[in-house]
Amino acid sequence: MPQPRSPRPRHASxxxxxxxxxxxxxxxxxxxxxxGVASLFVGVxxxxxxxxxAEGGSGPATEVxxxxxxxxxxxxxxxxxxxxxxxxxxxxxxxxxxVEPSTVGTTESASLGIxxxxxxxxxxxxxxxxxxxxxxxxxxxxxxxxxxxxxPQRSALMVPLIGLLLSGVIGAVTxxxxxxxxxxxxxxxxxxxxxxxxxxxxxxxxxxxxxxVLVTALFADQITVAGLGRDMAIGLGVxxxxxxxxxxxxxxxxxxxxxxTVGIVPFLGLVVPNVVSLLKGDNxxxxxxxxxxxxxxxxxxxxxxxxxxxxxxEMPIGLTMxxxxxxxxxxxxxxxxxxxx
Amino acid sequence: xxxIDAVERRYDGVAVLSEVTLSLPKGGLTAIIGPNGAGxxxxxxVMGRLQKPDAGRVTLQGLELSRASGREVAxxxxxLRQDNHTAARLTVRDLVGFGRYPHSRGNPGxxxxxxxxxxxxxxxxxxxxxxxxxxxxxxxxxxxxxxxVLAQDTDCILLDExxxxxxxxxxxxxxxxxxxxxxxxxxxVVVVLHDINMxxxxxxRIVVMKGGRVLRHGTPAELMQAEFLSEVYxxxxxxxxxxxxxxxxx
Numbered sequence: 377m378p379q380p381r382s383p384r385p386r387h388a389s390x391x392x393x394x395x396x397x398x399x400x401x402x403x404x405x406x407x408x409x410x411x412g413v414a415s416l417f418v419g420v421x422x423x424x425x426x427x428x429x430a431e432g433g434s435g436p437a438t439e440v441x442x443x444x445x446x447x448x449x450x451x452x453x454x455x456x457x458x459x460x461x462x463x464x465x466x467x468x469x470x471x472x473x474x475v476e477p478s479t480v481g482t483t484e485s486a487s488l489g490i491x492x493x494x495x496x497x498x499x500x501x502x503x504x505x506x507x508x509x510x511x512x513x514x515x516x517x518x519x520x521x522x523x524x525x526x527x528p529q530r531s532a533l534m535v536p537l538i539g540l541l542l543s544g545v546i547g548a549v550t551x552x553x554x555x556x557x558x559x560x561x562x563x564x565x566x567x568x569x570x571x572x573x574x575x576x577x578x579x580x581x582x583x584x585x586x587x588x589v590l591v592t593a594l595f596a597d598q599i600t601v602a603g604l605g606r607d608m609a610i611g612l613g614v615x616x617x618x619x620x621x622x623x624x625x626x627x628x629x630x631x632x633x634x635x636x637t638v639g640i641v642p643f644l645g646l647v648v649p650n651v652v653s654l655l656k657g658d659n660x661x662x663x664x665x666x667x668x669x670x671x672x673x674x675x676x677x678x679x680x681x682x683x684x685x686x687x688x689x690e691m692p693i694g695l696t697m698x699x700x701x702x703x704x705x706x707x708x709x710x711x712x713x714x715x716x717x
Numbered sequence: 718x719x720x721i722d723a724v725e726r727r728y729d730g731v732a733v734l735s736e737v738t739l740s741l742p743k744g745g746l747t748a749i750i751g752p753n754g755a756g757x758x759x760x761x762x763v764m765g766r767l768q769k770p771d772a773g774r775v776t777l778q779g780l781e782l783s784r785a786s787g788r789e790v791a792x793x794x795x796x797l798r799q800d801n802h803t804a805a806r807l808t809v810r811d812l813v814g815f816g817r818y819p820h821s822r823g824n825p826g827x828x829x830x831x832x833x834x835x836x837x838x839x840x841x842x843x844x845x846x847x848x849x850x851x852x853x854x855x856x857x858x859x860x861x862x863x864x865x866v867l868a869q870d871t872d873c874i875l876l877d878e879x880x881x882x883x884x885x886x887x888x889x890x891x892x893x894x895x896x897x898x899x900x901x902x903x904x905x906v907v908v909v910l911h912d913i914n915m916x917x918x919x920x921x922r923i924v925v926m927k928g929g930r931v932l933r934h935g936t937p938a939e940l941m942q943a944e945f946l947s948e949v950y951x952x953x954x955x956x957x958x959x960x961x962x963x964x965x966x967x
Contacts, residue, residue: 406805468805597823603805607767607798612869613791613819657849658805661823 404669411676415449443576451579453672458585460671462630463645469623474536476645477631484546485516510632568694569639596660623668643701718743721787724773746899748916751926763813765796785885795866810846816868836868853880874904
């Protein structure tokens with residue numbers, strides 16, 4: 377058949393599945409490892425491989441490494457991977473590029489859940505607190521989808537707009553309750569994500585993210601097919617409703633795990649999956665490892681910057697990520713206008 | 718092969734399909750034609766289990782669609798809706814590969830790869846195989862979706878206006894392709910078409926619908942009658958024999 381010339385986007389060669397795309401994965405692995413190593417040895421107290429060697433495995437530097445730096449680095453990597461993955465799954469299932477847990481009400485609802493736990497059952501252990509946050513997050517996402525169905529929307533930008541409005545309303549309710557109950561300060565404590573509080577024994581819940589990544593990987597093909605739309609999914613024998621429900625539960629659990637341990641890290645779930653999609657497409661089976669690695673690397677990078685800029689103090693990651701993320705979001709808005717649907 | 722038994726479908730109390738009873742034998746290409754709002758696409762959706770009938774039932778090779786497992790049906794029946802605007806950035810090869818999903822469940826074997834390669838070749842998509850869908854023209858994307866449906870390798874194929882977005886050359890190639898699949902490989906293919914002449918020239922059977930009902934069902938020669946078509950489309954239509962074909966002029 378004759379091949380008519382097809383429209384090519386700008387920088388088409390970079391966006392084609394080609395040598396650049398093939399090198400992405402090893403590059404992401406190296407970058408993540410490099411960030412991980414840097415994160416272990418950057419900080420106020422001096423920790424370096426030679427110092428640890430000199431201490432022979434027991435001493436102040438080794439102590440800092442194992443009780444603070446290593447847990448912090450693992451927490452960063454897990455939270456970054458989890459949030460990026462949550463954004464990816466949400467974008468595929470909602471079929472919109474501009475959604476992520478903090479733009480569809482998941483994050484705000486989970487925060488409301490945590491506030492209520494603190495008020496009504498302050499003694500609840502962390503896993504139970506996370507379960508409540510996840511349940512609220514899921515309910516918030518479901519509410520968003522209901523509103524979305526009720527609003528006749530033609531533009532791709534309406535979707536995150538509705539989500540942001542809904543998040544705003546839920547956030548206002550949370551703030552109001554916190555104000556009335558004198559909890560504003562503790563609300564502030566987790567509404568800006570902060571990894572400086574992470575110590576050994578206080579982040580382990582985040583390992584649940586690793587399990588959730590595995591579950592998502594098992595269902596990667598079905599999630600991709602569900603992302604092709606209800607009709608295509610049914611045609612290919614995929615239970616669209618069940619996979620969508622599963623995906624939303626995964627998103628809620630991932631978000632909740634991160635929020636209860638380190639707080640809200642905005643934009644990550646938006647930026648990382650979008651960049652990966654531009655470079656590597658939307659076949660989850662292929663992009664999932666890349667999204668998780670890039671999420672981990674980006675969060676570690678932002679945290680390291682936060683540790684260095686105002687030394688010996690720290691900038692919370694929510695702030696660094698907010699700056700990086702909003703800049704990237706603006707860039708994406710100008711880049712992706714053509715192919716959002 | 719496909720038995721449609723007294724199917725009813727209503728939207729907000731308005732009947733879109735009423736008392737549709739239709740029996741399509743195995744093999745052959747059937748076109749559904751009719752004016753806008755006749756219920757053609759709705760009928761195809763019900764046949765493809767995308768919509769549940771409010772009354773009546775559809776059976777496929779003795780399998781009742783509303784009760785059968787989605788996966789089992791997906792091995793026997795493939796369908797392509799008219800508005801397949803996939804937002805996903807998949808390569809053409811990946812999309813066609815997902816046609817094998819009902820068979821491979823994510824673990825494609827040699828047979829699956831062979832089917833994908835064949836489907837890509839049949840639609841002339843090899844040069845585009847590694848392009849992303851959003852880098853293709855509308856017609857190329859349409860062909861990629863048809864290749865996906867072919868790769869699914871089902872006995873029954875339902876296509877809703879498959880010739881939309883295609884130029885004359887590709888439209889003729891695709892209608893010939895599905896006709897050959899129907900006649901040579903014994904597949905049962907049902908297409909919704911707007912072009913009566915395309916239907917008359919290439920299809921074995923034509924189903925004429927209007928107002929949610931099947932008016933007539935027969936061979937092109939039986940249905941290509943000026944008076945009947947004029948009535949159906951409420952437009953003066955004459956039918957002529959031209960180069961051995963029945964051609965409607967309107």
